[in-house]
Amino acid sequence: MIGHDLGGRYEILTRIGGGGMALVYKAHDVLLNRKVAVKVLRQQFVHDEEFIRRFRREAQSAAALSHPNVVSIYDVGQEDDNHYIVMEYVEGQNLNEVIGERAPLQASEAVRIGIQIADALDHAHQNHIIHRDIKPHNILIGNNGRVKVTDFGIARAVTSSTITQTGSVIGSVHYFSPEHAKGINAGEKSDIYSLGIVLYQMLTGKLPFLGESPISVALKHLQEPFEEPRKVNPHIPQSVENVILKAMRKNPVERYGSAHEMLLALEGCMNPDRLNEPKITFTSVNDMEETRVMPAIRAEMLPDAGKERMEAAISSNTDTQLIESEEEYVKPRGWKKPLTVVGVTLLILALIIWGFIWLLGRLDVAEVEVPYVVGRTEAEARQMIEAAGLKVEDPVIHEFNKDVPIDQVISQTKMNMRVKEGSLIQLTVSDGPELEELGDYVGKPIQTAIDELTALGVDDKRIHIDRVFNEQTPETVLQQTPGAGEQFDPETAEFTFMVSKGRETVPMPNLIGTSLDEAKDLLKASELVLEDADILNEPSYIHQKGYVISQNPFEPKEQVVKGSKVSITVSSGPPKDAKEHLFNIVISPAEAGKTSEIRIVYSDARGEDIEWDKRQITGTQTFPVTVVLAPDTEATVTVYRDNQFIDRKSITYEELAQGADSSTLTIPGAEPPPTEEPAQAEVDETDEEANQEEQQQQP
Structure with a gap:
């Protein structure tokens, strides 16, 4: 089966379990893109028409159940000789594995599991479905702690051909109720008894009845008392033991009246004021297989046919005296009265047969093929179902599903089969992915919004931030899209936040060394404020009068919020003593x-x-x-x-x-060197003229 596409839709991936009647596989639903569990009927039963008929009927009944603690049935079908049921796939362990690993469990954990099983049984019983095979193997524990009961209704499909199959009836004999083991038609209280055994096993780590053969175990259910749970595990609270003792009474009358009554008992048994309550007692011991003294049966107590048989038996005795004595009790009878009784009886039977035939004629409604509407919109599905002469059962079930678009049908009852005209088809329609409500982040830090959204599964790449200058504190959310209170899908929604980055800033101009007028112009252009009271004067050797010596409180090029006040110091010239x-x-x-x-x-x-x-x-x-x-x-x-x-x-x-x-x-500059030497005559003439001038100047 592995690798096979069952029904052209379910790709079988791996085998995950099985019993005497069916094998269970993990599969992929290629239509809805989800994991499912597929239970396939074993080949040795595919030719048992009675078994197949009841198998399908019970599977359809179980499909009508919708409860968080019941494994949902999605589809029932047949491909060649393969009869299969498609169910919800639960990621986790079954309770039998949990018991094998950790039993005995803590009382609180066992009660929590028992409450969910009882809740599932209560829902099933209200829908007139008896499980009949409650055992740890049929109870799944999801990774999230949710308990899911599976195989609802399948136990009813057991026939005489399966009574010897290992893992079906024989494999469940440890959880049989006494009436089930005796062959009496088991009802709701049979499930209650089996749940009591499951609780017993969770809290003690052992079964109440063991034997060398299934028959011996069945007889112990009928005849023998079991070891009380607190004798095996003294840590069990008395209130919890009382629930088990009442659920496992051999006489159904002394058990809980319903699964709901047992659910209420489990919900209250861990209350502190009940943990040490008195041990439960039963006023009447009236178990089914208790040995009793029966009164003698006399001829007068027998019906007419019994009396005649008794007379015949007596007449065969050779003891004449005994015959004579018995004749006192058997009086001769006439033939008129029996004839009248027979006639009236035949008339009544004729009327009953006629009425039955008339009723069958009224009920003989034409059968139609149920249309397959999974994947259609609700309106399309209604139209197809009504066109086929069927009806949509109201109300339509709506549930969140991230894999199926909104308003599309997720599943339907009575698929791949023919039903009577006018039959009801239950639809389950997708409400799309489960939506979250967006909080109001305006006025809050943007990091708060990011943390809360990512915790809901939102990818931070879909969170867009637009930062603007604003009077609010930096990183404060100013606006958000979508708005507060709107619904959103965490896997697809986009978010935009307008976030304050504080007041707008400008680089501080360098005022040092500029004139006072230049400094005022620079500050005005940068939208900074310089008041007259903030202009200080002091003498300076370095700066000329009227030029800026220093600026406060911001250094040049420092980012300053627009509108900030600035003070400067201007030179008044050198000091007076300079x-x-x-x-x-x-x-x-x-x-x-x-x-x-x-x-x-x-x-x-x-x-x-x-x-x-x-x-x-x-x-x-x-x-x-x-x-x-x-x-x-x-x-x-x-x-x-x-x-x-x-x-x-x-x-x-x-x-x-x-x-x-x-x-x-x-x-001075350097004197140029002479270019050429003067002639001797010129030297003498020059010297003579100089001497004459010098003589003329002397007095």
Whole structure:
């Protein structure tokens, strides 16, 4: 079967279990893209028509059950000789495996499991379905802790052909009720007895009855008492033991009246005020197989036919005296009365037969094929079902399903079969994926929204954030889409949040060294505030009067919120005790008629080695260099020509105090060398003229 596409829809993946009647496989429903469990009837039963008929009928009945603790039946079908039932696939273990690994279980856990089983049985019994095979193998425990009861109705399909099959009837004999073991038609209380044995096994780790053969175990159910649970496990609360003792009474009358009554008992047995309640007692011991003294049967107590048989038996006795004595009790009878009784009886039988035939005629409704509507919209499914002469059972079941689009049919009852016209078809329709309600995140940190949405399964790639300048605290949500209270699918929904990044900022301009008017213009352009009270003045050797010395509280290029207030300090000029001195630098080019580069550097109260200027000259020029001196300081001016140090001049504050307001530094050019030697006559003539001039000048 593995790898086979059953019914062209269910791809068999692997075998996950089986019993004497069927094998269970894990499969993939290619139509709805989900995992399912498929139970396939064993081949040795495929030719037992009675078995197949009852198998399908019970499977259809179980499909009518809709309960969180019942394994849902999705489909019933046949392919060639393969009869199968498609069920909900539960990821987890069955209770038998749990008991084998961890029994005895804690009382609270066993009661929790028992409550869910009782709830499932109560739902089934209300729908007139008896399980008849409650045992740990048929109870599944999902990975989420949810208990699911499976194989509802299948036990009813057992016939005489299966009584010897290992794993079916024989395999369940340890959980049989006494009436079931005796062959009496088992009812709701038979399931209650079996649930009591399951509770017993969970809490003790053992079965109440064991034997060398199934027959011996069945006889113990009928005749022998079992060891009480608290004798096996003293940690079981008395209230829990009382539930088991009552559920496992051999006489059905002394058990719980219904699965609902047992459910209520289980729900309350772990209450602190009940844990140590008195042990339950039963006033009448009236078990089914108890030995009783029966009264003698006399002839007068027998019906007419019995009396006649008794007379015949007596007449065959050779003891004449005994016959004579018995004749006192058997009086001769006439023939009229029996004839009347027979006639009336025949008439009644004729009326019954006629009525039965008439009723069959009324009930003989044409059969129609049930249309397959899974995957259709609810409106389409209704139209197809009504067109086939059938009816949709109301109300339609709606459930969330992330794999099936909204308004599409997930499953239907009575598939792949013919039914009477007018029959009801139950539909289960998808409400789409289960939606969540979006919270209100406006005014909250964006991280709160991200954390809560990702916890619901939202991919953070579908959370979009738009940051804007705002008066709110940075990272605060301002707007959200979708809005608060709207429903959304965590697997597909997209989210957009407008988030504050605080007030808008600008880079702080560099005001130092600018004039006051320039500083005001720069601050105004950056939307920063400078009030008159925030303009401070102080003397400065370094900055000219009216120029900015410093700015507060923001450094240049620092990001500042628009509208922030700024204060500045402006120079009021040098201090009052400062003195100025003018150096007149008279300098000639290195060679007359040629260009020289002049560079002047000074040091005073404003700083060291301040470059005054650098110029090109072709003739003698005078450069005024003003220096500022503070008390007890000295000012120096240094001259470079053609990148060579030429001269330096200094003056002290004390010298200025004596009235020296200015001084001159003269730097001549170099004298050009002679181009040629003069003639002797010219030298003599020149010397003679010079001597004559000198003599004329003398007095």
